[in-house]
Amino acid sequence: MGAGATPPIPLDVLPQGTWSGRRGWLTGFSYEDRSREPLRAAFMGRTSTEDRQDPTLSIPRQVDSCRAALPEQAVIVAHYYDIESGRKALGARGRGHGHEGFAISVPREGGIQDLLERAAGPRRGFDVVICESIERIARRTYIGTLIENRLEEAGVPLLAADEPFTLTGRRATQVLTRRVKQSIAEWYVLDLLEKSWGGLQTHTEQGYNVGKPPYGYLAEKIPHPVPARRAEGACKHRLRPDPVRGPVVTQLFAWRVAERLGYKALAERLNQDLDRYPPPIPVDPSRALGRWTPSSIRDVLTNPKHTGYMVWNRRATTSDTGRNNPPEAWVWSSAPTHEPLVTKDCFIEAQKVATLRQRSRNVGGVSSHPDAKRTYSLRSFxxxxxxxxxxxxxxxxxxxxxxxxxxxxxxxxxxxxxxxxxxxxxxxxxxxxxxxxxxxxxxxxxxxxxxxxxxxxxxxxxxxxxxxxxxxxxxxxxxxxxxxxxxxxxxxxxxxxxxxxxxxxxxxxxxxxxxxxxxxxxxxxxxxxxxxxx
Structure with missing residues (x-):
């Protein structure tokens, strides 16, 4: 625990607050008999995805901001926080493990799901929930108000350190301020996403590659066009054919289209001569298998960058678990930007083979299934x-x-x-x-x-x-x-x-x-x- 941090108070030891009515916050209420017991607050924090912020700095700073905004008789008795995107649906929130990779000085009782469950329980141990700013609860207005409503139904007000709030039950100005801030926050995120999308489209049109080069290509470093970024050593990358692995890609597509071989059959053929057909190396070299697999064959045959066009948005963001986007959502450059390893027509024919070959064996003879007793010469045709x-x-x-x-x-x-x-x-x-x-x-x-x-x-x-x-x-x-x-x-x-x-x-x-x-x-x-x- 960092210096100056308030030690957590056992929730079951503290008595419940004396708010006037379970739903008093909706109709106006005040915190009574302040001299007899403190106002107990539960902190709720969030940082964006772990690769964009430093949670070891952000979470303690949010706690300090909330503590400074609370009255003297208030004490933070529980800490809940998540390291994730604030644009996720509520059902997907608070289920990650991003916090486990950081040594954060603030104790953690759980995430947003744990907070909502505790608030609805008979012995929650806190009277209010406080966050640094309403955007920390959610980046989408609907999700933010949904969480706020869930807490209010449990009789727990949601306070924000950067909003005007009182403990007398008067909240009209607070609601107005919060709704304006939520609208601005959501507009800001959408505006930023739209501008970023446009920038990535231009980046694609200019032929710069994002991420690891596909198998068959090498990354050619180009000095960054922005002087300040260039001075930091930043650069952009274009694709140029790998003299060793590029011909492997061309051969793979030829076999796929000419012989309609499945991924497993192609992998077995390449594994017979790994010196001539070196297998791909993943981003994490420690995960390399040293051989071709059906999945690595699929990655090569389904990557449209081998046609010479730069293609972006083939996968969704990390918040969507990296699922594949449909081809109509891909962003293609209007013209080829690098040397192709296969023609566009050959690439399209290879994709057709996938439809015909789905769940079908390449080899003849009886299936390896124990119940198989004969062959069917027209299977898959x-x-x-x-x-x-x-x-x-x-x-x-x-x-x-x-x-x-x-x-x-x-x-x-x-x-x-x-x-x-x-x-x-x-x-x-x-x-x-x-x-x-x-x-x-x-x-x-x-x-x-x-x-x-x-x-x-x-x-x-x-x-x-x-x-x-x-x-x-x-x-x-x-x-x-x-x-x-x-x-x-x-x-x-x-x-x-x-x-x-x-x-x-x-x-x-x-x-x-x-x-x-x-x-x-x-x-x-x-x-x-x-x-x-x-």
């Missing part, structure tokens, strides 16, 4: 066009089906509880489509024709007791017209493939190479098959 979900493989009485069964409450209107499609019918139809449109001698003519010219019908049955006659479906060979290259159709060998005789591992490699995607629409009984030659 077959989708329900009705709801957009991947269809899962199931076996009934020796027959392989693909099933769409959305969780309850997530199915679109009219969507059946389950949709079934037989694997053998799709595989047979795929063999014909590949022979005619991709590997056949007339493939160029087919690919140049309008989408939908190659049409065939297949049959399917549902595994029900009243087994119906085959339901006709239609398969359509589609093509990607985004970047047409006339020489690509002539590249594959002209040969018919009977897919049901091809081993699962090779069949999956073929499907991956063809960017196979099948959308089955139960409503029209149509399968649309999309193949992209890349």
């Amino acid at each position: 077959l989708f329900c066009a009705w709801c957009g979900r991947r269809m899962n493989g199931k076996t009934r009485r020796g027959t392989v089906y693909y099933v769409c069964a959305p969780p309850k409450g997530y199915a679109p209107e009219g969507h059946p509880n389950t949709i079934w499609l037989r694997e053998a019918l799709i595989v047979a139809e795929l063999s014909d489509l590949l022979a005619a449109n991709v590997l056949g001698p007339q493939r160029s003519r087919h690919l140049d024709s309008a989408s939908g010219d190659a049409v065939a019908r297949v049959g399917s049955t549902k595994p029900t007791s009243d087994r119906a006659s085959p339901i006709p479906h239609r398969s359509v060979a589609d093509q990607d017209q985004a970047a047409h290259q006339p020489e690509l159709p002539d590249a594959p060998t002209s040969r018919r493939i009977q897919l049901d005789l091809v081993p699962d591992a090779y069949r999956r490699r073929l499907f991956e190479a063809l960017r196979l995607k099948i959308d089955f629409d139960q409503r029209t009984r149509t399968c649309r098959v999309q193949i992209t030659l890349a």
Whole structure:
């Protein structure tokens, strides 16, 4: 405890105050018989996040300000304070541990949540709560008045050292002063945030990087444009490619787009040669694993700075636990600001792979799950066009089906509880489509024709007791017209493939190479098959 600090008084020893009425503060009351017992106050303080202020100085100063504002017969008997942002919602306040990292000379009974709980209890041990300024309670007017109201309902007035207050029950001027101060404080914070946002947008537009450079880049120091900051040694940073790690990023994107490998498969491939593909080093080197992990692969493949554009606001502030912001909230520079490691089109294609590969294995063969007994060659390639979900493989009485069964409450209107499609019918139809449109001698003519010219019908049955006659479906060979290259159709060998005789591992490699995607629409009984030659 610092010099001059008042030692805490055991709360259970002190008698309750003699305020006239539990809700007297709302209707006017005074502190009676002051000569018999002191006015007991609980201190409530707060500093901003620990990296912006020094709590070892701020909290003791706030206590001194409150003690100086109280009358002589008053004593501070409890100390509550937090080290956190004052803009948090009330439910998230007072739950941090920032105070544990500092040797603060003021004893601490708890935070704002503990204060509110103690105030509502039968033996709170204090008569009023005092803070240095109302902004210390909250930076948002709504949250500040909510806390004030909670205390008033418990019969505890909330005083502020920088406001005029009396103990006679007259509080009109105090309320006016407090509301004006709350409005000014909230305006100041919002105005500062808006100006800071604009400054960071300009900072991004000029191509300066914030934080640790992404994997594949080095930070090139630029002298700070402000002379005073420059004299202190401050600088800004631009990105330039790392000659060793930059090619790794380019290779990662190439594998991701060309082979549609998942994060785990990519990590395993890079870990085979760590000298050629050195793993990332985190901000805290002591946490380095010395190898690639699926999460480190994801960080590289989802960072848009690799396109040469400077991007900011990908993550929310620390008060929101660092959650990722949606792409529409990102701030992009209007033009490239540094040398790209991948093209923007390649980056976009890599993000599409994430949607297709979600919760899907790259390797063939039976799953490692103990209940798995067989493989499903079309897993991760077959989708329900009705709801957009991947269809899962199931076996009934020796027959392989693909099933769409959305969780309850997530199915679109009219969507059946389950949709079934037989694997053998799709595989047979795929063999014909590949022979005619991709590997056949007339493939160029087919690919140049309008989408939908190659049409065939297949049959399917549902595994029900009243087994119906085959339901006709239609398969359509589609093509990607985004970047047409006339020489690509002539590249594959002209040969018919009977897919049901091809081993699962090779069949999956073929499907991956063809960017196979099948959308089955139960409503029209149509399968649309999309193949992209890349």
